Amino acid sequence: MIPPPDVVPPGAAMEIHSEELAERLSGLLKANDTSGVLRQIESVVAADIAAATRHLEEDESVALLKILPEEFSADVLVEMGDDVREEILERLTPREIADAVEEMASDDAADVVAELEEDKATEVVDLLEEEDRAEITQLLLYPEESAGGIMQLEVVSVRQDRTAARAIEKIRLAFPDVREDFYYVYVTDHDGRLVGKIPLPRLILANPEQRIRDLMDEDVHPVPADLDQEEVAQIFQKYDLPSLPVVDRDRVLLGRITVDDIVDVIQEEAAEDYSRLAGTDEEEFQEESVYRKAAIRLPWLVTGLFGGVLSALVLSRFEHDLRAVIALTFFVPVIMAMGGNVAIQSSAVMVRGLATGEVTHRDATRRLLREVGVSVITGIVCAALIFFAAWLWWGDLRLGIVVGGAMLAVIFISTSVGAFVPLTLDRLRIDPALATGPFVTTSNDILGILIYLGFASWIYRVMA
Amino acid sequence: MIPPPDVVPPGAAMEIHSEELAERLSGLLKANDTSGVLRQIESVVAADIAAATRHLEEDESVALLKILPEEFSADVLVEMGDDVREEILERLTPREIADAVEEMASDDAADVVAELEEDKATEVVDLLEEEDRAEITQLLLYPEESAGGIMQLEVVSVRQDRTAARAIEKIRLAFPDVREDFYYVYVTDHDGRLVGKIPLPRLILANPEQRIRDLMDEDVHPVPADLDQEEVAQIFQKYDLPSLPVVDRDRVLLGRITVDDIVDVIQEEAAEDYSRLAGTDEEEFQEESVYRKAAIRLPWLVTGLFGGVLSALVLSRFEHDLRAVIALTFFVPVIMAMGGNVAIQSSAVMVRGLATGEVTHRDATRRLLREVGVSVITGIVCAALIFFAAWLWWGDLRLGIVVGGAMLAVIFISTSVGAFVPLTLDRLRIDPALATGPFVTTSNDILGILIYLGFASWIYRVMA
Numbered sequence: 023m024i025p026p027p028d029v030v031p032p033g034a035a036m037e038i039h040s041e042e043l044a045e046r047l048s049g050l051l052k053a054n055d056t057s058g059v060l061r062q063i064e065s066v067v068a069a070d071i072a073a074a075t076r077h078l079e080e081d082e083s084v085a086l087l088k089i090l091p092e093e094f095s096a097d098v099l100v101e102m103g104d105d106v107r108e109e110i111l112e113r114l115t116p117r118e119i120a121d122a123v124e125e126m127a128s129d130d131a132a133d134v135v136a137e138l139e140e141d142k143a144t145e146v147v148d149l150l151e152e153e154d155r156a157e158i159t160q161l162l163l164y165p166e167e168s169a170g171g172i173m174q175l176e177v178v179s180v181r182q183d184r185t186a187a188r189a190i191e192k193i194r195l196a197f198p199d200v201r202e203d204f205y206y207v208y209v210t211d212h213d214g215r216l217v218g219k220i221p222l223p224r225l226i227l228a229n230p231e232q233r234i235r236d237l238m239d240e241d242v243h244p245v246p247a248d249l250d251q252e253e254v255a256q257i258f259q260k261y262d263l264p265s266l267p268v269v270d271r272d273r274v275l276l277g278r279i280t281v282d283d284i285v286d287v288i289q290e291e292a293a294e295d296y297s298r299l300a301g302t303d304e305e306e307f308q309e310e311s312v313y314r315k316a317a318i319r320l321p322w323l324v325t326g327l328f329g330g331v332l333s334a335l336v337l338s339r340f341e342h343d344l345r346a347v348i349a350l351t352f353f354v355p356v357i358m359a360m361g362g363n364v365a366i367q368s369s370a371v372m373v374r375g376l377a378t379g380e381v382t383h384r385d386a387t388r389r390l391l392r393e394v395g396v397s398v399i400t401g402i403v404c405a406a407l408i409f410f411a412a413w414l415w416w417g418d419l420r421l422g423i424v425v426g427g428a429m430l431a432v433i434f435i436s437t438s439v440g441a442f443v444p445l446t447l448d449r450l451r452i453d454p455a456l457a458t459g460p461f462v463t464t465s466n467d468i469l470g471i472l473i474y475l476g477f478a479s480w481i482y483r484v485m486a
Numbered sequence: 487m488i489p490p491p492d493v494v495p496p497g498a499a500m501e502i503h504s505e506e507l508a509e510r511l512s513g514l515l516k517a518n519d520t521s522g523v524l525r526q527i528e529s530v531v532a533a534d535i536a537a538a539t540r541h542l543e544e545d546e547s548v549a550l551l552k553i554l555p556e557e558f559s560a561d562v563l564v565e566m567g568d569d570v571r572e573e574i575l576e577r578l579t580p581r582e583i584a585d586a587v588e589e590m591a592s593d594d595a596a597d598v599v600a601e602l603e604e605d606k607a608t609e610v611v612d613l614l615e616e617e618d619r620a621e622i623t624q625l626l627l628y629p630e631e632s633a634g635g636i637m638q639l640e641v642v643s644v645r646q647d648r649t650a651a652r653a654i655e656k657i658r659l660a661f662p663d664v665r666e667d668f669y670y671v672y673v674t675d676h677d678g679r680l681v682g683k684i685p686l687p688r689l690i691l692a693n694p695e696q697r698i699r700d701l702m703d704e705d706v707h708p709v710p711a712d713l714d715q716e717e718v719a720q721i722f723q724k725y726d727l728p729s730l731p732v733v734d735r736d737r738v739l740l741g742r743i744t745v746d747d748i749v750d751v752i753q754e755e756a757a758e759d760y761s762r763l764a765g766t767d768e769e770e771f772q773e774e775s776v777y778r779k780a781a782i783r784l785p786w787l788v789t790g791l792f793g794g795v796l797s798a799l800v801l802s803r804f805e806h807d808l809r810a811v812i813a814l815t816f817f818v819p820v821i822m823a824m825g826g827n828v829a830i831q832s833s834a835v836m837v838r839g840l841a842t843g844e845v846t847h848r849d850a851t852r853r854l855l856r857e858v859g860v861s862v863i864t865g866i867v868c869a870a871l872i873f874f875a876a877w878l879w880w881g882d883l884r885l886g887i888v889v890g891g892a893m894l895a896v897i898f899i900s901t902s903v904g905a906f907v908p909l910t911l912d913r914l915r916i917d918p919a920l921a922t923g924p925f926v927t928t929s930n931d932i933l934g935i936l937i938y939l940g941f942a943s944w945i946y947r948v949m950a
Contacts, residue, residue: 041848066705067705067725069724069725069726073724101726190690193687193690193691194691203669203685203728204687205667205669205728221667222669222686222687222690223657223668223686226654226657226686226690227657227658241530241531258746258749259746259749259750259753260533260537261531261533262533262565262746262749263746264667264669264728264745264746281728281745281746281749282722282723282726282727282728282745284749285722285723285745285748285749285752286723288749288752288753288756289723289752289756289842292752292753292756292760293838295760296756296759296760296763296834296838297834297838299760299763299764299834300763300830300831300833300834300835300922301827301830301831301834302831302834302835306835307835307838307839307842307844308844310856312856312859312860312863313863315856315860316859316860316863316864316867319828319831319860319864320864320867322827322831323824323827323828323864323867323868324867324868324871326820326823326824326827327820327824327868327871327872329820329823330817330819330820330821330823330824330872331820331872331875333816333819333820334816334817334819334820334875334876335816335879337815337816337819338813338816338880341812344812344815345809345812348805348808348809349802351801351808351815351818352797352798352799352801352802353794353798354815354818354819355794355797355798355801355818355819355822355931355935356790356791356793356794356795356797356798357794358819358822358823359790359793359794359822359826359931360787360790360791360794362823363765363786363787363790363924364783364787366764366765367764367765367766367783367786369764370760370761370763370764370765370766371764371766371770371771374757374760374761374771375771378753378771380771380772384505392774392776392779395776395780396776396779396780396783399776399777399780400780400783400784400787403780403784403787403788404787404788404791407788407791408791408794408795411795411798412798415795415799416802458764460827467819467823471819
């Protein structure tokens with residue numbers, strides 16, 4: 023048996039631990055040694071087993087889940103990576119899934135059911151006990167990325183006119199059904215409307231006869247069930263909270279969202295923005311198949327390729343000028359690259375600001391003007407440098423003027439476009455991170471070439 | 487007075503709320519209406535005031551902090567953005583800072599002291615009470631981005647041989663010094679070594695005579711004080727925990743890290759990777775000054791510019807070939823752009839995988855081979871498309887062969903380099919996110935041109 027590590031080891035070692043655990047489990051499963059498996063899992067928690075399943079064959083994971091105690095097996099399913107779980111769920115019967123789902127917190131249960139194919143989901147839901155069925159059906163009505171979609175219905179609340187002692191008594195009675203990870207007791211009025219919260223330590227340490235009303239905090243920051251999860255995450259971060267209550271339009275308490283789910287939301291949203299900036303999709307980060315990875319990247323690349331062919335066509339229209347002054351071609355790459363660089367910088371700043379809530383439409387104009395200001399400074403510096411490089415090394419003043427002038431114009435325009443597009447997309451309720459995608463960058467490339475060669479043919483005519 | 491919003495409004499509205507609050511506070515401060523300010527803040531929490539300071543003048547924020555009750559004012563300082571706080575701290579006397587610091591949790595106190603200039607920090611520390619001084623001095627010894635650097639020393643622990651009732655009694659006695667946001671009571675042996683944890687709800691609801699030893703969970707996942715914060719974040723995410731204990735080499739409990747600090751770490755690390763990919767620095771996301779924003783972007787741009795000039799020089803060495811077949815120049819942009827695109831895709835996948843712990847050095851070779859596999863598929867598709875485009879539209883088979891062949895080679899090489907560099911940087915303990923920076927992308931550009939034109943001059947000689 024692997025002893026649990028005394029002190030959690032750094033990342034690499036943690037991963038080795040998962041692989042070692044997987045190897046041992048795999049050996050025991052092959053030998054049909056059920057009691058060996060059960061002994062092995064005594065020293066680990068569900069998250070460890072879930073991590074190990076990434077290194078197990080599908081058959082082995084399925085066999086393992088059937089051996090584990092029901093509750094443990096449900097936890098392992100919850101902790102697993104989405105991609106692994108999807109495959110495992112296909113191999114389990116509706117009955118097996120229903121048994122696991124009944125052990126889960128309502129939010130995890132709803133997520134698992136939502137991942138199933140429609141027919142199987144219906145079968146599983148039909149097999150559930152009345153109460154679980156009602157809960158899951160309710161949760162599935164909310165959009166996946168809304169507060170309602172990530173909340174759980176398990177929430178501890180007491181009426182404001184109770185005493186501390188009665189409140190604790192009530193929690194004690196409800197305990198078998200309540201998970202151990204609650205930090206706040208929410209306080210409601212007699213209509214179930216949320217009026218406050220009490221941190222659990224305060225409730226315990228209060229005078230037993232004190233009224234809840236006098237112990238509670240009123241700043242409870244309820245979120246409406248239809249609020250987008252990204253905005254929920256912003257509220258968590260602003261107020262540094264372990265959980266937030268979710269309410270309906272009448273402020274009636276529906277459920278709560280815990281910070282560990284918010285950590286996942288933050289990672290997801292960050293991965294999404296990052297992958298868009300890199301020209302891929304966040305799905306790829308978990309994808310194992312080379313073919314599917316290539317399929318995810320190709321749309322970006324083919325769009326870029328199409329843009330490249332358009333650039334080639336634009337360049338060929340200037341063939342006459344390029345033949346006359348071949349040195350003009352040498353600077354095409356740098357003009358295009360710099361246009362791309364500044365556009366990415368300014369769009370990334372906007373995308374990030376919109377994601378964290380630091381950029382709002384109220385101050386959009388001020389933000390745009392600031393980017394224009396930045397572009398003037400960076401443009402002048404870069405234009406001056408390239409002007410001297412082109413003039414001195416190639417000994418052609420006109421070339422210097424053309425390259426420097428085009429650089430200034432391209433940086434100015436590309437920075438502004440880069441900042442403007444995400445703001446516009448966001449206003450149209452389209453993900454602003456698309457601004458860093460291939461369509462916008464490609465348009466910028468072509469615009470850059472047009473500015474450069476248009477300016478060049480004008481200057482060479484004027485200064486001929 | 488602005489009533490607290492009934493239900494927390496979405497992001498934009500939240501921001502308006504901050505600005506409105508700032509305007510009201512500003513008006514009251516101008517009128518020297520201290521009691522008005524105090525009435526105003528009754529309905530909000532420190533995080534709201536902190537958000538409002540972003541819209542206040544420095545003078546106003548400083549005046550506000552002096553009016554607020556000491557504890558509240560300390561909370562506002564803690565919740566403020568780093569950039570705003572830095573300016574405010576410069577305006578406060580060491581005495582004022584020391585008074586605020588004494589109200590803070592130890593981790594926040596140490597962060598504030600670490601932000602001060604050295605002389606002022608020493609003055610502040612000297613003004614602190616003995617106990618606070620010792621704590622802060624201890625915390626400042628840990629690297630800023632390690633578990634020790636983000637932990638707080640306030641931690642609730644009990645001995646394993648106590649009963650539940652005595653444990654609660656002990657917490658009650660310690661209460662005035664303990665913050666209300668603890669979720670686990672940690673369990674130690676008689677040498678102070680960590681042996682387990684009890685969720686607070688379980689402790690409260692237990693039979694008072696039960697021994698702590700029999701109530702506790704042993705899977706407590708202690709982290710060593712020198713563990714990097716990114717790896718701490720990975721453990722939080724793997725086990726979905728609200729807090730983690732920090733221990734020394736003998737497993738003696740030192741403090742704890744709470745998940746709200748981890749949320750900040752995750753945001754920070756994501757912002758860092760994102761900003762590097764975009765060619766800027768995460769500092770810029772909070773920067774207001776146009777000059778400083780430009781200064782942050784310029785190193786990236788100037789490196790890119792330098793690379794562009796090198797590309798121009800490389801192109802000029804092939805002037806003869808370019809003059810002979812002017813159409814070759816038309817495809818320079820697309821070859822370079824595609825090389826850049828695929829390199830960014832594969833490095834981003836690696837950088838992200840290393841950041842989340844999904845990619846480890848153990849499976850580095852497998853990951854690299856997978857990227858090579860992806861490059862073969864994407865390379866063949868893109869090469870075929872551009873081959874036909876060049877051949878059919880320009881009616882030159884050799885051009886098609888040159889452009890298609892170079893595309894295949896460039897995609898193959900750039901993808902592999904893109905995947906290899908972050909792995910190597912990580913092995914050298916350098917931030918792998920630098921792989922998406924200007925140096926690597928520029929080298930890739932030049933490599934792309936060399937491959938393309940080298941291949942071109944060979945083919946045109948061979949097929950002349």
